[in-house]
Amino acid sequence: MLARKGIIPEEYLVTRLVENDLSHPRYHAKTRKARFVTKNGGCNVAHKNIREQGRFLQDVFTTLVDxxxxxxxxxxxxxxxxxxxxxxxxxxxxxxxxxxxxxxxxxxxxxxxxxxxxxxxxxxxxxxxxxxxxxxxxxxxxxxxxxxxxxxxxxxxxxxxxxxxxxxxxxxAQANRRAETIIFSKHAVIAQRNGKLCFMFRVGDLRKSMIISATIQMQLVKKTTTQEGEVVPISQIDIQVENPVGVNAIFLVSPLIISHTISKKSPLYNLSAAGLQQEDLEVVVILEGVVETTGITTQARTSYLPDEIFWGHRFVPIVTEEEGRYSVDYSKFGNTVRSKTPLCSARELEAQERIQNQTNNGPNLQVSALRERKVSKTIDTPGGHTKSSVRFQSLDCLSDQESQEMIESRSLLL
Missing domain, CATH: 1.10.287.70 (Helix Hairpins)
Known part of the structure; x- marks a missing residue:
């Protein structure tokens, strides 16, 4: 309205709208028709047109129990x-x-x-x-x-x-009844741990009786296409699990934050904050162990879609020491807080670390994990050659081409 009255130039309003839109990016998740595993652990698969129905009668006991x-x-x-x-x-x-x-x-x-x-x-x-x-x-x-x-x-x-x-x-006495008291956080998070991007979620057991030999498995479920053009609608890719106790095996006496370090072998290696919301993927989590009281093997499952994964968040602490023992506050079980995390993928983050290691012995140059805007100028040398001097301002992760240009610029300076 002010632009129509001539009070504020229209060019200024357009510029401000563009700046606001760039400074506050909005990621819209793709609509997923169905999930492979529901939040409560059920498998969302319907079996149709089964011709050999008589096979169910060959195992009458299991058929009746099911x-x-x-x-x-x-x-x-x-x-x-x-x-x-x-x-x-x-x-x-x-x-x-x-x-x-x-x-x-x-x-x-x-x-x-x-x-x-x-x-x-x-x-x-x-x-x-x-x-x-x-x-x-x-x-x-x-x-x-x-x-x-x-x-x-x-x-x-x-x-x-x-x-x-x-x-x-x-x-x-079915095993899935015991799984009702095993809870997972509603959301998963991606944040930095020891300089590495990690995919994390929280799991806990509400009962005092323990789950013996508990193990955690993670799989990435997504639609993939092979080099020959074959479409695999449900491709299951294993994800390596790390936790405070060891690999896969956990001691679930109190809630634990299960972590997966996003490395080169991870299927999430090329995933950035913006790319996550555009991906049609699902992270399936499976906890399996033996019930202490009955000796029956139980299994608890859940899954996380892209809109259920918070980038740049971490879980709040819920275990405190009170009067000589540890206390767990389950009211904060799924609570998260923002954490300073680069929006780039783990691949781009590692590229920045390599650049920083190569430039540690050169002139003072700050290389961050965020995208940097380049400002170049030439410097004349006594030999008649020119060198490029580059300054960077933190905005977002560098691409591979920008990383290579930065390395070449630094080599000229050195």
Whole structure:
């Protein structure tokens, strides 16, 4: 409005808008349709058009354990009802064939006493299988077939009890239940540690019972294209893990910050702050160990998308020493603070370090990890040659071409 009234020149406003936009860059993350691993550890993969469905029946026990609780309870109930009903029909047929249902034959010894209808046969079937034994109904020595059916029902009942109760026990004691108390930080961070860019996240265990032999694995999941043009929609690349205890193995008695140093072997080596938000990648984290109380192997998983990775942040300390013991404040578990971190990639950062090492013995030249604006001038020498003198102002990381030009300029000065 002021430009329209002639109070402020329009050229000045345009210049100020450009400067403000450059001084406060905004990175917009690409929209990702779906993530490979959800935040709570579930695998976001749908299996369709499976032709060999019979393979699931070859491992019935695992199939039953993998079912959801409503289906599991229905199968549990129906297995006993069907077993009782099947043998009730057999008992009724035996009584019918022997004439036990005819109340006029009081002088004949029945195969099963007190069986007068199908209802009484069903009750007798329940009494036999669950060994209730009320006493009014029983098998006599009159019919060997009845004794054989009694033995078969007892054995069948033991099998049904073992399978169904085993499924219920395994389902209640599943390893993923223990993983509910293993928590990961909602966001991961990238910051400098000992001069190196590091990818970090925090993990903790809420229970006092420990996870024995706990290990951490990390993978980078992204879409890649081979040199031959083949598109790999889900390419899994291993990421080396480092932590205060050692490589991979951790002692999870208190929350730990798991770190991955971004080196030449890292798949994040060429990733900068701006490039991170443009990448379609996902960092998957897997913690695996043995539950101390049950001895069952458990696994906890999570993942981080580009918009869940904070560049230039670090986690706040949450472990303090109070009254001779360590105290953990879980209210700050995922809190981060800003940290002075270059916006360039680890590759560009290492290039700056090489330049600085090569110029340590020359004239005073400050080479930072941020991009530097070049101002050149020529210096005449007694031999008639010219040398280039270069000054730098910190803005952003140098590119490879600028790094080479800087080295050549320094070599002329030396």
């Amino acid at each position: 079912l959801k609780w409503p289906y599991m309870l229905v199968i549990f109930t129906m297995s006993f009802l069907c077993s009782w009903m099947l043998f009730a029909i057999l008992w009724w047929l035996i009584a019918f064939a022997h004439g036990d249902l005819d109340s006029r034959q009081d002088s004949v010894v029945p195969c099963i006493t007190s069986i007068t209808s199908f209802t009484s046969a069903f009750l007798f079937s329940i009494e036999v299988q669950v060994t209730i034994g009320f006493g009014s109904r029983m098998v006599t020595e009159e019919c060997p077939l009845a004794i054989t059916v009694l033995i078969i029902q007892n054995i069948s009942g033991l099998i049904v009890n073992a399978v169904m109760l085993g499924c219920i026990f395994m389902k209640t």
